[in-house]
Amino acid sequence: MKKRQQLPLPFAAPKRCTFANFLGISNDELIGVLSRPQQTFAFIWLYGPSGVGKSHLLRATVDAQIGFGRTAVYVDRAQQGLPELSLDAQVLAIDHLPSDGLKPEEEKLLVALYQSLSVRGGWLVVSCDVSPLAGRWNLPDLASRLHSAQTFAVEPLDEAQVRVLLARWARERGLSLPKPVVDYWLTRRNRSLTALHRDLELLDEAAWVEQRRLTVPFMKGVLESRAGEA
Numbered sequence: 001m002k003k004r005q006q007l008p009l010p011f012a013a014p015k016r017c018t019f020a021n022f023l024g025i026s027n028d029e030l031i032g033v034l035s036r037p038q039q040t041f042a043f044i045w046l047y048g049p050s051g052v053g054k055s056h057l058l059r060a061t062v063d064a065q066i067g068f069g070r071t072a073v074y075v076d077r078a079q080q081g082l083p084e085l086s087l088d089a090q091v092l093a094i095d096h097l098p099s100d101g102l103k104p105e106e107e108k109l110l111v112a113l114y115q116s117l118s119v120r121g122g123w124l125v126v127s128c129d130v131s132p133l134a135g136r137w138n139l140p141d142l143a144s145r146l147h148s149a150q151t152f153a154v155e156p157l158d159e160a161q162v163r164v165l166l167a168r169w170a171r172e173r174g175l176s177l178p179k180p181v182v183d184y185w186l187t188r189r190n191r192s193l194t195a196l197h198r199d200l201e202l203l204d205e206a207a208w209v210e211q212r213r214l215t216v217p218f219m220k221g222v223l224e225s226r227a228g229e230a
Contacts (some may be wrong), residue, residue: 017059027154037068048154051192057112058093091123099130107139
C-alpha cells in the first residue's frame with residue numbers, strides 16, 4: 001500500500017487552563033486561595049522563575065472566577081501593557097510584571113487599578129519573577145501597596161511530576177512516550193514547562209507528518225534540526 005503523504009495541520013488546540021489540569025501538589029495552598037469564591041478585596045502576588053506555571057495559574061483563576069459569575073480578565077503585560085483604568089472587571093490577573101521596574105505612568109496606573117479594585121471588593125492577582133520585596137519600585141505609593149500583597153512562591157515540579165505531566169500531554173495528542181525518550185528528553189533539553197511544551201509541539205507535528213513513533217533518534221533529529229533552523 002502506498003504511504004499517504006501527510007500535510008501539516010493545526011496541532012492540539014490550546015486547552016483551557018484550569019486548576020484541574022494544573023500539576024503540582026506543592027502549590028495546593030495557593031490553588032485553594034485562588035479557586036475560592038470570595039467577594040472581598042484581595043491582592044495576591046505569585047512569583048517564581050519562568051516555566052513553573054504562573055501563567056497557567058493566572059488563567060485558571062480567571063476561568064474559576066468567571067464560573068462564580070464574576071467579571072474576570074487576564075492581561076499579559078509583556079504583550080499588551082497594563083489595562084486602562086476604565087476596565088470594568090471584578091478580578092484582574094496581570095501576568096509578567098517586570099521585576100526591574102515599571103515606567104512612571106505604569107506605576108501610577110497600577111496604583112489606580114489597585115485602588116479601584118479595593119473600593120469595589122475585587123481581586124488583583126499578579127505574577128512576577130521575584131517577590132514584591134525584591135522588585136524595583138520607584139513610586140512610594142506603589143511600593144507600599146505591593147508590599148501588602150498576599151505572596152506565594154510558585155513551586156516547580158519535581159522530576160516525577162514532570163514525567164507525569166509529559167505523559168499526560170503526550171496522551172492528549174495521541175502519542176506514546178516511551179521511558180527512554182523521556183529519560184533523554186529530561187537529561188538533554190531545557191526542563192522548563194514552557195520549553196518542554198514547545199518541544200512536544202515540534203515532535204507532535206513531525207511524528208504526524210512523517211508517520212513515525214517517538215524514539216530517541218527521532219526526537220534527537222527533530223529537535224536538533226529545528227534548533228539549527230533557529
